[in-house]
Amino acid sequence: MVNERITIGALARRSGVPVKTLRFYSDEGLLPPVGRTRSGYRVYAEDAVVRLDLIRTLREAGLGLAAIKAIFARDMTLAEALRLRLRAIETHIASLQHIAAALRATLRSEPDQADIRRLCTVTRLTTEERKAVIERFYERVSEGVPIDDTWKRQMMQASTPTLPEVPTPEQLDAWIELAEIVQDEDFIQKMRAAAAETWDSGFDLAAHQRVSQEANAAARELIDRGVPPTDAAARPVVERMAAGLAAAMGKPDTPAWRATLHEKSRGHDPRASRYWELVAILKGQPPQSGANEEWHWLNAAVAHHLAPA
Template sequence: MTDQRYTIGELSRLCGVPVRRIRFYSDKGLLPPATRTMANYRVYSDADAARLDLIQALRVMGVGLAAIRGILARKSSLAELLQLRLSALEAEIAGKRLIAATLRAALRHPEPTADDLRRLWTMTSLSNADMRALTERFYDEVTGDRMNPEWKQKAIAAGAPELPDDPTPEQIDAFAELRAMLSDEAAIAQAKADAELMWTPDFDPAAYHAAAERIFAEARKAMTAGEAPDSQTGSAIARNWLDASARAMKREPDDSFRTWHLDQYRRHHDRSLRYQQLLATLRGEDAPGREWWWINQAMTALVV
């Protein structure tokens, strides 16, 4: 079977592409003619027709000429290029949604102020990737190389704020507040000082985390049953937490360790709780309860 040959006019009619555009692609090296006639007229083949269809499809998707040239020269794979283009389009769509959500948030007030607009429009310049980087910077600053890398990545994954594709005004406000919290240099410095005391070479984060989850569940059960923090049940839970956390930190569960726990709670609980509340708003989850407040009330009443 012989390859069909086409003049530029025939190729134009076959592919539905103007002659002028075909010439443009040819002059740019994207669609060189298969051959030329004795009179120097361009002649194209079936393979050139398929190539022109590919060029047109990529242009419709917004792919640039340089990238198309790389695909046609086999310098990069078509799958890679399409994935990059898809990622770019998804980012663009997310950006448009964020702008729309920002406008909705501004319009919830009958007369938005200049400060409202400034604060809300700032959100359009901060992506989820930016917030992830900000979270990573926070943990890097606070823990340095003291924190086990695996635990650090788990903490970052659990705590990195992510704005939904179509956020509510409340979620935009939560996103903005979380950014401010992660950027608070005074809070970072305080958290760093505390991390230096906690993340010692003897610290067992897996044991500490497991104990915290177990005690948290016990406290929730006690609260549901109507038990007071200073009850016998509260005393037992507080004692278990003191003992388990002391083992994880290779410390003695004495009164000084209890005082350390209470001081940590006093200095960090409100901020930590607020952070978790804002994350819950972003994720559409129920707000965190008062379990740690109950546990620390029980710790306060505990006689060591």
């Protein structure tokens, strides 16, 4: 019968769940009684058995009490709750796989200090914590600088390292080195100063991106043809890029501007380019490939063709 009432003891016998646990679920609002007997014992509707089965299933799936409460309160659908739990499980599995990879790398031979350091680093940080390291770096670099939020998010997404399920020792080492770079106070200060110089009131992001894309495409074409950055064929690429960057930054394309570009090419902090090389390694790519290779080619071309006569 739908309207049948059952005592907490009867519910415990039907479900196999201890009375103490049923009281706990009731006190937490997951299994509300429909009333009490004259003696003060809780009584439940017969469909409490079905509700209890759902609670047990969700608990066994790893959902917390707060998530289950949200489902029952219609604040969250069952599908949403299960998706959240699935993502958490997948993240945990990935973390365990990374630890297993570090252990395998450590056991290739008699472990040394580098192996232990690698193992400690991987076991200490989860995937989300690794992502947070990169996000904190960009937040610190952009402190007090009017950097476009969309651009910053895109940079975070492009450079946040995602270790593969079974990372190689080289990828584990790349993450360790990358984490050290983005937490280096001197590097953060230099990147903030460079950002402040770039992101002033006259900076045109769209124009800058267009110039960069065109320069990278031209560099790629010459690289594929085997043309070195010191070749005369590289000069027109450098000329167009210098003029385009000046316009994007609201500056005149003067000899002084080109001298500044040359100075920057010669005084570039190697940690900045190393950062992208490490990101490439983490993605399973050669350290100097694609955009990294093009950047190195262009930097060398600027250093050569804009050098003072």
